[in-house]
Amino acid sequence: MRLILLGPPGAGKGTQAQRIVEKYGIPQLSTGDMLRAAVQAGTEVGKRADALMKAGKLVPDEVVNAIISERLDQPDCAKGFILDGFPRTLVQADATEAMLKDKGLELSSVIQIVVDDGILAHRVSGRYTCANCGAGYHDTDNKPSVEGVCDRCGSTHFKRRPDDNAETVVTRLQAYYKETSPLIGYYYAKGKLKSVDGMADIDHVTGEIEAILSKL
Numbered sequence: 001m002r003l004i005l006l007g008p009p010g011a012g013k014g015t016q017a018q019r020i021v022e023k024y025g026i027p028q029l030s031t032g033d034m035l036r037a038a039v040q041a042g043t044e045v046g047k048r049a050d051a052l053m054k055a056g057k058l059v060p061d062e063v064v065n066a067i068i069s070e071r072l073d074q075p076d077c078a079k080g081f082i083l084d085g086f087p088r089t090l091v092q093a094d095a096t097e098a099m100l101k102d103k104g105l106e107l108s109s110v111i112q113i114v115v116d117d118g119i120l121a122h123r124v125s126g127r128y129t130c131a132n133c134g135a136g137y138h139d140t141d142n143k144p145s146v147e148g149v150c151d152r153c154g155s156t157h158f159k160r161r162p163d164d165n166a167e168t169v170v171t172r173l174q175a176y177y178k179e180t181s182p183l184i185g186y187y188y189a190k191g192k193l194k195s196v197d198g199m200a201d202i203d204h205v206t207g208e209i210e211a212i213l214s215k216l
């Protein structure tokens with residue numbers, strides 16, 4: 001199963017990707033997570049990406065294309081993968097096509113998570129993740145069952161992203177409309193696009209996605 005999750009910042013791509021990982025055992029390839037790891041590690045890529053990410057702007061295509069191309073060659077991608085936050089421009093979408101063609105693979109589906117703009121700042125500014133296992137939470141909408149303790153791994157350490165503030169969300173949303181939203185038409189034209197209602201609660205969205213995946 002080779003999937004793309006498409007949607008604006010805070011749509012729920014990461015949240016749903018984690019659930020697909022658990023159910024289907026295929027890896028989540030989040031360029032955002034990989035870039036944050038590169039920033040943390042202080043690599044050349046990280047140094048290039050840091051300021052752009054903090055400002056809510058996209059990192060250059062050649063940087064993320066190279067990251068994904070390398071990642072797709074890892075053995076755990078052999079049985080499938082979920083692309084989360086990639087591709088994000090038409091150049092990246094064409095590069096994805098070329099990479100898959102090269103490996104003799106085809107995309108299974110592109111799932112667009114549709115949400116109203118008004119909710120995105122709320123979702124993003126309340127978000128935090130487990131510093132140990134990466135499980136995602138929200139201050140009001142998606143709390144761990146025991147306050148301050150990760151449901152998945154029991155850790156009590158959490159972190160927040162530097163770009164998760166109301167100001168940066170505006171720039172991220174602009175980048176989404178300008179650069180990423182054309183991919184909706186791109187994948188529709190290829191007959192790959194499916195949409196789910198990202199305004200519904202998290203379990204409901206998962207149900208809609210599972211209904212799509214069960215027909216692949």
Ligand code: AP5
Nearest residue numbers: 009010011012013014015031032053059085123127138202
């Ligand atoms: P990235 O990390 O991909 O961020 P993003 O696209 O802005 O998306 P988010 O991770 O913010 O949102 P999400 O859809 O994953 O939502 P989540 O599930 O966490 O990219 C960050 C930056 O890296 C970019 O700005 C760019 O600089 C760079 N970058 C990354 N990829 C790139 C690329 N390909 N090209 C160029 N640059 C790139 O959910 C959000 C919150 O809402 C959570 O708290 C969650 O609990 C809650 N929530 C989720 N679903 C629901 C629901 N149904 N109801 C209520 N609450 C919900």
Ligand code: MG
Nearest residue numbers: 013014032085
């Ligand atoms: Mg995410």
Ligand code: ZN
Nearest residue numbers: 130133150153
């Ligand atoms: Zn955890």
